[in-house]
Amino acid sequence: MGVLARYASLLPVTDATPNVNLEEGSTPLVLLSRLGERLGIKLWGKLEGCNPSGSFKDRGMVLAVAKALEDGAKALICASTGNTSASASAYAAASGVPCFVLLPAGKVALGKLAQALMYGATVIAVKGNFDKALELARLAAEQKGCAIVNSVNPYRLLAQRTGAWEICEQLSDAPDWHVIPVGNAGNISAYWAGYTEYKRLGKASKLPRMMGFQAEGASPLVTGKPCPAPETVATAIRIGNPVSAQLAKAAVAESGGEFNSVTDGEILSAQRLLAALGGVFAEPASCAPLAGLIKLKSQARLPEGITVTMVLTGNGLKDPDTAMSQVGRPVEIGDTLDELLRVIEGSAVK
Numbered sequence: 001m002g003v004l005a006r007y008a009s010l011l012p013v014t015d016a017t018p019n020v021n022l023e024e025g026s027t028p029l030v031l032l033s034r035l036g037e038r039l040g041i042k043l044w045g046k047l048e049g050c051n052p053s054g055s056f057k058d059r060g061m062v063l064a065v066a067k068a069l070e071d072g073a074k075a076l077i078c079a080s081t082g083n084t085s086a087s088a089s090a091y092a093a094a095s096g097v098p099c100f101v102l103l104p105a106g107k108v109a110l111g112k113l114a115q116a117l118m119y120g121a122t123v124i125a126v127k128g129n130f131d132k133a134l135e136l137a138r139l140a141a142e143q144k145g146c147a148i149v150n151s152v153n154p155y156r157l158l159a160q161r162t163g164a165w166e167i168c169e170q171l172s173d174a175p176d177w178h179v180i181p182v183g184n185a186g187n188i189s190a191y192w193a194g195y196t197e198y199k200r201l202g203k204a205s206k207l208p209r210m211m212g213f214q215a216e217g218a219s220p221l222v223t224g225k226p227c228p229a230p231e232t233v234a235t236a237i238r239i240g241n242p243v244s245a246q247l248a249k250a251a252v253a254e255s256g257g258e259f260n261s262v263t264d265g266e267i268l269s270a271q272r273l274l275a276a277l278g279g280v281f282a283e284p285a286s287c288a289p290l291a292g293l294i295k296l297k298s299q300a301r302l303p304e305g306i307t308v309t310m311v312l313t314g315n316g317l318k319d320p321d322t323a324m325s326q327v328g329r330p331v332e333i334g335d336t337l338d339e340l341l342r343v344i345e346g347s348a349v350k
């Protein structure tokens with residue numbers, strides 16, 4: 001069951017809302033025990049890469065597209081660092097409506113570009129960064145009457161609350177800390193709104209501290225001012241002027257949380273650690289929170305034994321280039337058993 005059907009009573013869904021659905025949501029919450037032991041916490045990973053287009057964007061996109069169709073939209077438009085375009089293109093394809101996606105030229109991970117093109121969207125590479133592409137998309141949407149499905153679209157954030165609701169159901173309560181990467185700052189805001197809503201409804205007994213992590217080269221919420229030339233290997237959070245900055249600041253302030261930044265090197269090493277100790281392959285942006293937890297631990301700022309939920313926002317397969325740039329190549333052999341046995345004997349397994 002997709003999130004619109006599963007959470008119909010908590011979302012602005014009516015009889016007139018088309019039943020858009022790719023079975024998004026209901027993603028696994030996995031106990032990352034080896035990583036948790038190292039950090040001295042109970043660490044849970046919310047595997048948002050298991051969504052139909054491979055990122056959490058599907059949770060909000062399904063409602064944004066359903067409402068756009070309900071309102072009679074003839075086309076969708078969005079600017080994207082990659083995953084929004086992949087998600088919008090997927091739901092547009094499933095709904096039979098055209099989709100225009102604006103991407104910062106040369107700054108989108110290969111898998112995401114392949115997705116938008118495969119789903120049949122009109123893909124437009126803008127010679128400028130994400131913030132510029134969003135500005136153009138907003139202007140074009142106004143002039144051409146396309147529905148804009150960026151997170152400036154309020155339905156996106158409303159339906160992204162479902163991630164927090166699922167976590168409360170999976171853990172039977174809210175966690176102590178909720179750690180999450182922050183780009184445009186919509187998701188951290190939506191999770192906070194989701195947790196507070198479940199607390200209000202008596203479905204959670206407490207509220208988590210919201211801990212947002214940005215890449216050092218794109219950290220406007222840490223420095224307190226927009227970043228005119230954002231740069232990071234974590235392209236999904238390469239954003240200098242977050243649309244939901246005010247909501248995110250409120251979420252962090254109300255929850256007693258923090259914004260922190262991590263370097264690209266720390267992000268990539270966390271990505272390898274998550275894969276090698278957790279068995280989970282997530283894209284670089286998703287790994288900023290793990291890098292942050294490691295950093296907080298080294299500063300003795302990570303309380304012992306707490307329950308932490310970490311949103312692994314996107315699938316590692318989306319950015320194969322970045323992954324391959326950090327790992328070795330396969331061991332090549334001929335086709336004999338001898339050669340194979342030599343490799344095995346030369347490894348740690350004797």
Ligand SMILES: *Cc1c(COP(=O)(O)O)cnc(C)c1O
Pocket residue numbers: 055056057083084151181182183184185186187188236237283285286313314315
């Ligand atoms: C969009 C995205 C983010 C950032 O989410 P915001 O809501 O923009 O803060 C983080 N990770 C991935 C993989 C994303 O696609």
